[in-house]
Amino acid sequence: MQVKRIRIFSAILGIFLVGSLVWGYREYRLEQNYRTYLQNQYQKSFYELADHVGNLETKLSKLMVTAAPKQNILLLNDIWRQSNAAEMNLGQLPLAHLSLNKTAQFINQLGDFCYYLSRNAADGKPASRNDMERLKKLHDNSILLNNELKNLVAKSGQKDLDWIAIRNQKPQQVAKSPVDARIATFTKIEKMAADYPSLIYDGPFSSSMDKIEPKGLGTKDVSPTEAQTIATNFFGKDMVRNISKAGELNGPIKAWGFTVTSNNQNHKQDIYVTKKGGHVLWMMEEATTYSRKLTVEQCAKLAEDFLKAKGFPDITATYRQYYDGITVINYADKQNNIILYPDLIKVKISMEDGHIIGYDAQNYLVSHVVRQLPKPKLTEAQVRAMVSGNLKIQSIRLALIPTDTRGEKLCYECKGSYGKDNFIVYINAVTGKEENILKIIDTINGNLIL
Secondary structure: OHHHHHHHHHHHHHHHHHHHHHHHHHHHHHHHHHHHHHHHHHHHHHHHHHHHHHHHHHHHHHHHHOOOHHHHHHHHHHHHHHHHHHHHHHHHOOOHHHOOHHHHHHHHHHHHHHHHHHHHHHOOOOOOHHHHHHHHHHHHHHHHHHHHHHHHHHHHHHOOOOHHHHHHOOHHHHOOOOOOHHHHHHHHHHHHHOOOOOOOOOOOOOHHHHHOOOOOOOOOEOOHHHHHHHHHHHHOHHHEEEEEEEEEEEOOOEEEEEEEEEOOOOOEEEEEEEOEOOOEEEEEEOOOOOOOOOOHHHHHHHHHHHHHHOOOOOEEEEEEEEEOOEEEEEEEEEEOOEEEEEEEEEEEEEOOOOOEEEEEOHHHHHHOOOOOOOOOOOOHHHHHHHOOOOOEEEEEEEEEEEOOOOOEEEEEEEEEEEOOEEEEEEEEOOOOOEEEEEEEEEEOOEEEEO
């Protein structure tokens, strides 16, 4: 009897050990597959960044020699689009611990300056001598940036950068002993960026904008320990398996950074908490794929409930997009039932299970304050008479819109259609001036506003 029990116990133990080995191997393969996917995504963003910067340098060089106004506008618009794409690719790389703020600022300013010049050119205002001198300096610096990235691409052709190891390295270790010596190229690029020329012009990314103090932070200093608690509470204590410090942001809004591993299928998220006021600045889950099981409307409801739970009771969805199993919705705050477009919060939701995978409150924290709004001098009926008779008006409401120089104007937002196209016309509620007109294009991925 004793021998039989021992045999049964041994058989059960053997089954358990085999099952454990199978489970462990399955988890190992899943982890390896996930690591490979992330590595490929990071490598893709890196190569695309290098391509966009190369295109920027090429188009800037063409801009130096063109004399045709039409060609000038096309090149300026192309540079603006390429810079937006380059900035997005740079932000997708796991380099937060290097604080590449100056590099991102250069790319932003380059694109925005070219957009400003293209608008002037479209109004019949050619670039001045000073503008051309600034473009020449920007072109010279873009050559340096392009050469550094080309050299790094050439070296990566021999052996890919280990982006996962780079991401996981502690911030304090990067300067002393980076896991890959080639990563020092980005540090070199950031030092070069500090010497880029300042641009003072009428645009949202001009250097004069750097001196603007964010309005929505408050004055309380927040320690790293306090910030970690805020980050944990943002996800919910029960959802956080592990949290570790992951660098700092030293841009216009300074913030403490953390990497969080959640109990939700082992998802990893980066989150930054402001050093002033202790607000969550932004949060982003590591790149992954999601299936599409929920509708956009279901995701919108989940995002709205999420924001209300985080202390934003009076917000409204403005526009949304959806792609690769993700819904992205922009929400604007309201005051006295007036939409405040400067106070914008972006939320990303997984269409697979509805969990929040991204959150960006930077615009809100820069702009938010209780405002002394002017009283409209025009009635809705007067505004209807001002709008083109070709526009079939569907709705009118008051909205505060931002200007290119970070000013604000109270307008009537007139949504309507002309033929099969949809538009939004903004009429100044005080002066009656037509401030802006936007075209809404409904795509398979949501609303595109031009």
